[in-house]
Amino acid sequence: MLVVDHLCFEYAQGQHFDWSFQLLPGQCMAITGGSGAGKSTLLQTIAGFLTPTAGTLTWQGQDLLPLPPWQRPVTSVFQSHNLFAHLDVMTNIALGLNPRGKLSSEQVAQVSTLLAQVGLAGFEHRLPEALSGGQQQRVTLVRALLRSQPLVLLDEPMTGLDSQNRMYLYELFNTMKQQGYAILLVSHDVSDVEALADRCCSLIDTEAGVMLEPYS
Numbered sequence: 001m002l003v004v005d006h007l008c009f010e011y012a013q014g015q016h017f018d019w020s021f022q023l024l025p026g027q028c029m030a031i032t033g034g035s036g037a038g039k040s041t042l043l044q045t046i047a048g049f050l051t052p053t054a055g056t057l058t059w060q061g062q063d064l065l066p067l068p069p070w071q072r073p074v075t076s077v078f079q080s081h082n083l084f085a086h087l088d089v090m091t092n093i094a095l096g097l098n099p100r101g102k103l104s105s106e107q108v109a110q111v112s113t114l115l116a117q118v119g120l121a122g123f124e125h126r127l128p129e130a131l132s133g134g135q136q137q138r139v140t141l142v143r144a145l146l147r148s149q150p151l152v153l154l155d156e157p158m159t160g161l162d163s164q165n166r167m168y169l170y171e172l173f174n175t176m177k178q179q180g181y182a183i184l185l186v187s188h189d190v191s192d193v194e195a196l197a198d199r200c201c202s203l204i205d206t207e208a209g210v211m212l213e214p215y216s
């Protein structure tokens, strides 16, 4: 279980954030709140890119705060695509797993299975320029998910995708929930939240800072 207990963060001369919640494996919790409410800041703090000023953060009882981002049991899917233009889909994905880009035959099969799951069967040897924006987004997602870390942080993963693309991702994320992944989803889109979330919390500005309040 992920336990976030009065985890606090403050930008210099900025707002004070104070977050508390728990998330079980196999569950998806959506985080909503207006623009600038601190949704991305929360995910970046859990991922280890921002250092909290107070509070605790544990996963299955393990303290995550001393760990650098790459040692946390976390996969982050943030908004940018970041594919290498001169490398094909398989090589772009391979580089996410191994800096030399070499994959075992088992890993190649795993990549192909995941690509098929997001509607990209047979796209292994295409260059990014031969993919639509939504297809590139799905390749980035496959690359991130192959890290197979149990806690998945999704920051607006469906932005700019059409309904067909969204369906692929809903199916993928729901399968991941069944496999026991815990998912934190930041989304402005009510249909994404309805399709995926077991619980919703909203970031609310209070006198004590920006807090998380459950609303379903």
Ligand SMILES: Nc1ncnc2c1ncn2[C@@H]1O[C@H](COP(=O)(O)OP(=O)(O)OP(=O)(O)O)[C@@H](O)[C@H]1O
Residues within 6 Å of the ligand: 011, 012, 014, 015, 033, 034, 035, 036, 037, 038, 039, 040, 041, 042
């Ligand atoms: N590097 C920074 N330095 C100072 N303030 C920042 C920095 N990054 C973000 N902020 C401020 O912190 C607040 C929270 O930003 P954050 O990006 O977490 O919001 P968000 O809820 O994800 O917004 P959006 O929905 O628009 O993406 C905002 O007021 C923002 O201006």
